[in-house]
Amino acid sequence: MTVESTAAHTPRRSAGSKAGATGAKSKRSTGANARKSADPELVQLLTPEGKRVKNAEYDKYVAGITSEELRGLYRDMVLTRRFDAEATALQRQGELGLWASLLGQEAAQIGSGRALNDDDYVFPTYREHGVAWCRGVDPTNLLGMFRGVNNGGWDPNSNNFHLYTIVIGSQTLHATGYAMGIAKDGADSAVIAYFGDGASSQGDVAESFTFSAVYNAPVVFFCQNNQWAISEPTEKQTRVPLYQRAQGFGFPGVRVDGNDVLACLAVTKWALERARGGEGPTLVEAFTYRMGAHTTSDDPTRYRGDEERLAWEAKDPILRLRRYLEAANHADEGFFAELEAESETLGKRVREAVRAMPDPDHYAIFENVYADGHALVDEERAQFAAYQASFADVEGV
Amino acid sequence: MTVESTAAHTPRRSAGSKAGATGAKSKRSTGANARKSADPELVQLLTPEGKRVKNAEYDKYVAGITSEELRGLYRDMVLTRRFDAEATALQRQGELGLWASLLGQEAAQIGSGRALNDDDYVFPTYREHGVAWCRGVDPTNLLGMFRGVNNGGWDPNSNNFHLYTIVIGSQTLHATGYAMGIAKDGADSAVIAYFGDGASSQGDVAESFTFSAVYNAPVVFFCQNNQWAISEPTEKQTRVPLYQRAQGFGFPGVRVDGNDVLACLAVTKWALERARGGEGPTLVEAFTYRMGAHTTSDDPTRYRGDEERLAWEAKDPILRLRRYLEAANHADEGFFAELEAESETLGKRVREAVRAMPDPDHYAIFENVYADGHALVDEERAQFAAYQASFADVEGV
Amino acid sequence: MAAEKMALAKAINESLRRALETDPKVLIMGEDVGKLGGVFRVTDGLQKDFGESRVIDTPLAESGIVGTAIGLALRGYRPVVEIQFDGFVFPAYDQIVTQLAKMHARSLGKVKLPVVVRIPYGGGIGAVEHHSESPEALFAHVAGLKVVSPSNASDAYWMMQQAIQSDDPVIYFEPKRRYWDKAEVSTEAIPDPLHKAKVAREGTDLTLAAYGPMVKLCHEVAAAAAEEGKSLEVLDLRSVSPIDFDSIQASVEKTRRLVVVHEAPVFLGSGAEIAARITERCFYHLEAPVLRVGGYHAPYPPARLEEAYLPDLDRVLDAVDRSLAY
């Protein structure tokens, strides 16, 4: 199973790409201080009730969006959630060692993921399954590291989707360096770096802000503030809204409703356009919620109550778009029924693919440690082989 | 020679301490966004020509300052510069291995240093000779590491002046931790952490901003933006004024004329008062200039021209205060003549003290590696002794 | 309740609790150490009982954690900081190596930094990348740090008491795969010195030296070897800086053979130093070169490969056989 096949209907080249992609520049180009932000303003295009609200600044980025594209966003979110649920189930069944669920963050990931062009480049954390989906990465690839058969292992260049990074914040510097390279090449693509509210405290993230600002690198920093870093609420990382962090480094920051896929799409498109237009980095804070546990190893009942989750369930990203699609007649019953079936198929395929995933050969330990070889690795591989052979001898007797 | 003796006339308990130290709170307590700063506003109380200019916000912090205190500030700057020049000369004569001159930064250091109370705590870089002076640290102590007889070696608790830190930025976290401790103790003192424009790029500095904001620690971050980090101008570290960095972390930042000792005194007093009053961290950017080389190993002609230095010479911190003292009759010829003599005495004393500084005993290598001892160190010390003894035998023969 | 059977994680928890009770200057700091009680529950219940000002959830920044702990120590506190997993200590490495380790010497002894850095380490728990490493050699090489690792609940309890009381920075490596192993812990025993090795099992034919998670394995090896009539001595080193070479030497002078076992990669692992120094000290006693069993020169592999990567009964027995064959 590949994503490409399942995802065929969805416009990969960026939803809403026909939307007016110009005109914003003049207003934005005042740069760092364009976005004054004494009070957090949350960019929202769809209310939790599914009502489309006007936004003078960002409407234009989704102005031309078609019904098909809207259904595409919905489908992405539903299939991503389904994939995620399947992975959680597979962990419970012992097929995976761990799973980091994105439940609740579908809009942030699909909205931003669908804002990208093919030649843009993504640097994810370990939770960007929805973005991976948008990039056409085979979900099975994502599962390898959680099953423990590899530490990632996909080719980042196949889909311009970098490996998952577990050490918090590190990838923001890789993203910045990559973006510096794009600028050097004179290319007009951009980079998007994902990180969490917890990650915002890491020195590496601050350094990536400094480097990207100084070199005016075409990178969008996309912070999913899901309110929690494992058991710590965002107040343990900052005493002001996170999007404000950018300003002190000389580039704009904006807070978007992270459960509103349209708003995430629009704001990310705006930020990417800035990057491609030579205006440098932008910070997007997607205000969202981690509806599940941190990972399958976590027990959130130890540190947070139900009320909070219930409040956020009312803002569910999928429900909200469904209400809008239905109210505005962008989709009929047939679409939802078909999607339900597709969902089932996806779940089944993922399940089967994971179960069929073979354990790696022991010699894989010694592979890919170096690209050009290393005498010590060769020596240890040979010793390992001799040691293995000694059992064969015994067993042979 | 001790500083205490030479510095005896100067009020150690904080110049201008009689100035209205209250009343500012109500205006400041709006917190993070109190100091809106679309355009860099430089707080200045004395123009380069020595004219006292009014400042509605900061005048009160130096309102009660006496002539004696003003002369004290002048004397501090002159003696600090003299000490610095002596150290540079001693390096040329081979008495020191290296020297990091503070030439040009006297006002930033004396102004901030004299804002402190005795029970405040200082975390310097390697260039805060003027602050050390204000704390009553014996200048000879500062020279040990530059001579190569130790790596610092003074007792930070004697004068609440921490050891010099060479690894750029590290001490800002120590300062933050110390300030967290003050808060835990319920004490009403504060911490000041010095760092440079270059240091502002280090992850550790950003993390110290995060920790101090989250824990509301009583710390003043005092950044001497001397325009250069060795050969790199400040544009290589940031594309917006550095004082703006604070806002994104949730505390105020202010830029002060770093060559104006009165302004530095006033702004630092304001920031310290915030800290003591439970309002948390503040960033002060002292806009100044490194008039000399980075260190005696550096050759600034390779990367900057004379015009810049000349422009800054016109803003010299000592000259400026002298003009004011003379114009406003705060000091007479006798004062300046006496100071000149005191200066000479200081120079001579420093020279003699350095020349008399003995080389450490070789066994010092093994001392103070651990507080509670370590078997390996003991073993190596014994081996070293046996090895030394083997020469004695030979020489004895 | 002076003696009780408890799991190793619980023993550390009790030891931390005792330290918090006895010394008001003791603080616990780290990511998720508060309400959650740490991802391994080692600090479970401590924030509840001692409050947020003594058991501190920190921002997600390891350099910041260690750096502010240094500042707190300068102010007179005794912070015990938790690094969530072995692979996440590296952002703090600069603060540990250039500041924590060196400030005592830099001040010519005037500054003391009684900071304990707790690091759950090692593999065998089927985790994802960066959660199973054994970086102890990277700390032991650095002067100014002390490095210890208990192998059982009783040592875990007492060594934590001693680490906290030490005026030197101590890197305390916790054998995470043994967190749930239970042993008798007497809270009144007089402990051995922190850096002294223990003969965990006596033997005459060969010495197995290990620490932390590998001590249990060495016991299993010794039991298996005993069935074949070989008498192995098991040394629990407990400390990696300093290493108690006197005890190793005494054992090797008796058994004349030494195999060192650790999870960390063999190349430049602590076994290298033990082999080099014991060979120097016991050159005429050794019947065989000191052999080492440990990790390979490769990144810690994915979970499904760790069994092949980690030292196990067969690999250690193989080394024992090779040594005895000399």
Added chain:
Amino acid sequence: MAAEKMALAKAINESLRRALETDPKVLIMGEDVGKLGGVFRVTDGLQKDFGESRVIDTPLAESGIVGTAIGLALRGYRPVVEIQFDGFVFPAYDQIVTQLAKMHARSLGKVKLPVVVRIPYGGGIGAVEHHSESPEALFAHVAGLKVVSPSNASDAYWMMQQAIQSDDPVIYFEPKRRYWDKAEVSTEAIPDPLHKAKVAREGTDLTLAAYGPMVKLCHEVAAAAAEEGKSLEVLDLRSVSPIDFDSIQASVEKTRRLVVVHEAPVFLGSGAEIAARITERCFYHLEAPVLRVGGYHAPYPPARLEEAYLPDLDRVLDAVDRSLAY
């Protein structure tokens, strides 16, 4: 001008220049590498000739330098980054150990990171704290990194060419106290493989193994010993990961005695691994234990003590005598 006498620093400069000329993907990055040409002038003139987009002055943040270099490598560049002094590499240690070293394996070989990290290292120049350390073992212990250190201008030139051409990350330790030592450099010679040791002086009685700044010292020791009628072989290891054990073994099988010399602390220094492995390989050949001469287990001392701290002629001769006395 195929052969010329030049200083070691100049040889690296010429090698970087050649790389910039030959491969448009090569970049130079670091603090003060541009107009200033680096604090040691190793990159002198390169920004002037290749422009600011190829020779890049970076913000003052080592983690940022290495982290963005990784990103640039992912984009197809071949960055050569400078860490200004040995003691300032630690803020970048996390990026080096968890990212640079492991990304090739993490990607199952799909990603290659041809990044060279240049680190001027070692003492003997009378510098202040953090400017004289030898942290090579802290990198060699980590799989995924290659670690080399030239001892002379010719090797410095060619090993830099090879390091840049390597598809693996290479930590290139520059012996800063030898920067001004001159030697003949042929820009047309066919170089030895990067990780191969060289017999720098032949001898029969004992092998001295060293790399970087200590090779010159070993030559002096061998010359002094020769006057006393002792024939010492000097091995220039050149590479600390991998270490060319075959060459050491070959030499030791001939001389039967080995002394390893490095500036880094002896405890868990590269000499420990050499001693352990060579003892295993040459157990019946060695007439004496492998002896090590290096730094003490103490922070690098202030300048006025470094002479007593660093290996010198007498200390190495003392070890030679001790070895020969077995």
